Amino acid sequence: MELIANYKWRNWNDNLACTADLYRPRGLQELREAVRRAGRKGRIRPLGNSCSWSPLVPTCGSLIDLGRLRGxxxxxxxxxxxxxxxxxxxxxxxxxxxxxxxxxxxxxxxxxxxxxxxxxxxxxxxxxxxxxxxxxxxxxxxxxxxxxxxxxxxxxxxxxxxxxxxxxxxxxxxxxxxxxxxxEFHLHVEDRMIGVDDVLGGLPDLLATYEFVELYWFPFTDTLWCKLMRRTDEPDAGATLADRLKFAFTYACTFASCNGVLPLLGRVAPELTPAFMQLAPRLSMTPGSAVAPASRAFHYQRAYPRCWDMSYGVPLADAEEAWRRTIGLIEHLARAASFPVNMVVHARFIGPSAALLAPAHGRAICDIEVVTTRSARDAEPFYEQWSGEMLAIPGARPHWGKYLLHPRAVRERYPMMDAFLAHRAALDPDGVFLNDWLEDAVFQLRP
Ligand SMILES: Cc1cc2nc3c(=O)[nH]c(=O)nc-3n(C[C@H](O)[C@H](O)[C@H](O)COP(=O)(O)OP(=O)(O)OC[C@H]3O[C@@H](n4cnc5c(N)ncnc54)[C@H](O)[C@@H]3O)c2cc1C
Known part of the structure; x- marks a missing residue:
């Protein structure tokens, strides 16, 4: 089995790093051997593709990289x-x-x-x-x-x-x-710009009409880009040349904005953010409708620049409040000449989860995320304030993999946390699969 000693690990967004032994098992037996060998030396964290912003992975013990197990x-x-x-x-x-x-x-x-x-x-x-x-x-x-x-x-x-x-x-x-x-089933996909108040005031109707709903708000605009999808028996007409050109144009604009214009703006001229944001919807989407296979319709976005992303799941009944708090905070800061959010606010809606530690455990949620460039000025204080706004909603729970402040506030928000920790203690009594962040801040296992 491949073992790299003192591997210098960094995450996708480059905000986390650690030096650890890296095991790369190629099958179940090698994985078991890796766990035993690494466990004798210290702590272990399983490693996926290093995309999380929160410090779930860093350890000074060992990482077990699953990248060779892809069958x-x-x-x-x-x-x-x-x-x-x-x-x-x-x-x-x-x-x-x-x-x-x-x-x-x-x-x-x-x-x-x-x-x-x-x-x-x-x-x-x-x-x-x-x-x-x-x-x-x-x-x-x-x-x-x-x-x-x-x-x-x-x-x-x-x-x-x-x-x-x-x-x-x-x-x-x-x-x-x-x-x-x-x-595979087909989805009728509508991309529409609708006034913020109309969407937020009519959310229950929107969610009753469309099975799959996503909302995007480009700060300082007064509309939401609504991606509204419902099942249909209509055939997939296939992508026309115009569709392909539209897609290429949107991709190029998103890529250039997120990797060039916005980071620069965030660093040198954040006061131009509101003006640029007026253009953003036009560069990112084209209103219209189409029929596409679900597996294609779900993955409509291609350009993913490195960025900051924090996300909270709030009970569905609090979705409007979460949106109003978010928009209110961004607009309030702008009045004080601070423009920390220069990408997008995005929301999705999912049903209750059975997984004990899922943010959606036990109730349907609106997952609302705020995304901004890495160079945006005042991003850190913004996320501090926004966490406060979201945590003021009693049922709000942060996404585990996104940027996460106030991990100590999380434990009490999970009614099944003790049950989870009992399973953890039974499977791993010595805490081999913990790191300091999980042990101290999230699970609060040390007094
Ligand atoms: C650009 C981008 C877009 C994203 N979009 C979405 C989205 O649409 N919806 C959403 O919900 N999230 C989204 N995320 C967040 C993402 O889903 C999580 O951060 C996810 O955990 C990342 O997976 P990873 O393979 O990179 O895992 P890592 O970041 O490497 O690890 C994350 C956690 O998973 C654990 N883990 C990994 N593999 C295993 C294993 N085999 N066994 C046990 N534990 C394991 C690690 O120990 C760690 O605790 C996005 C992230 C990025 C960067």
């Missing part, structure tokens, strides 16, 4: 299609695999470069009130615990399974998961 095959669950996939496969691998078989995932992340293991570990999700997180699509998984023992878990294992399908990597290493998938 998958088609299977079935309760007579319906399913895919058994190794945890190091990316969401892109999985989407390509399902697409090629006339299948689709439901509620996957838009971004496809994260690993399946990393997505499941934080209950990552796309949008869709009739479904929930990717963890909720998992019907079975294989977990290697701190002793190197293998557990095959499914719903029959009750709350242990619900702990393991969003574990923050604190129960052991997930080797593979079996995920439900669905025969």
């Amino acid at each position: 998958m095959h088609e299977t079935s669950f309760d007579g319906a299609p399913a895919i058994r996939v190794e945890a190091g496969a990316t969401v892109r691998d999985l989407v390509d695999f399902t697409q090629a078989r006339g299948l689709t995932l439901i509620s996957p992340t838009i971004f496809q470069d994260i690993s399946v293991g990393g997505a499941i570990a934080v209950a990552a999700h796309g949008t869709g009130l009739h479904t929930s997180t990717m963890s909720d699509e998992v019907v079975a998984l294989t977990l290697v615990d701190a002793r190197g023992d293998v557990h095959h878990l499914s719903a029959a294992d009750g709350s242990l399974f619900d702990a393991a399908r969003c574990s923050l990597g604190a129960l052991g290493v997930v080797h593979d998961v079996t995920m439900r998938c669905w025969p």
